Amino acid sequence: DTGVSQNPRHKITKRGQNVTFRCDPISEHNRLYWYRQTLGQGPEFLTYFQNEAQLEKSRLLSDRFSAERPKGSFSTLEIQRTEQGDSAMYLCATLKEDNSPLHFGNGTRLTVT
């Protein structure tokens, strides 16, 4: 159990640029969640996958955001035309099955200048 891995740890980008984050889940963890955490707040749900299927998306996930999990293993979260309001910590979390613990990665901190 090597833990949920997120890359990069930090990303600084200029407004208007596209960014992509990656999340590698713990082996055999079928469910994968993305959360966003802004300074001084708790994490907010963005979307989740059951294997490769994206089952739910939050209204926070505007058209500029897209998440994929093509083979049911790693997942990517892309933000197009970044805005300063996108600056946040993006957290990935995975679990094996219902009622098992949710394991969080250390997050990717995005700064949009």
Next chain:
Amino acid sequence: AQSVTQPDIHITVSEGASLELRCNYSYGATPYLFWYVQSPGQGLQLLLKYFSGDTLVQGIKGFEAEFKRSQSSFNLRKPSVHWSDAAEYFCAVGDILTGGGNKLTFGTGTQLKVEL
């Protein structure tokens, strides 16, 4: 819609003193409830969870929490705080109907400082 309120933004306790962090939730049915801890620059670690059954839940690192339906509360307690417990603590409620109970709504967190 579900919500979580953590009324204390900051709490300072002396090492060895007891601790209680407050959490109130709003949810239409029997909730899934969680407490997570986050150290600076890190992800969240699960301390304990309540799904059903015994309303007093034991977690890791000596923490416990009690589910009180009548008060819509799930307060976190520890009898004797250690300096390493300094961190931010988040209470969360899980949506049973979607997300398999792990589509979580978090409170705004309580920052715990421990004085030596």
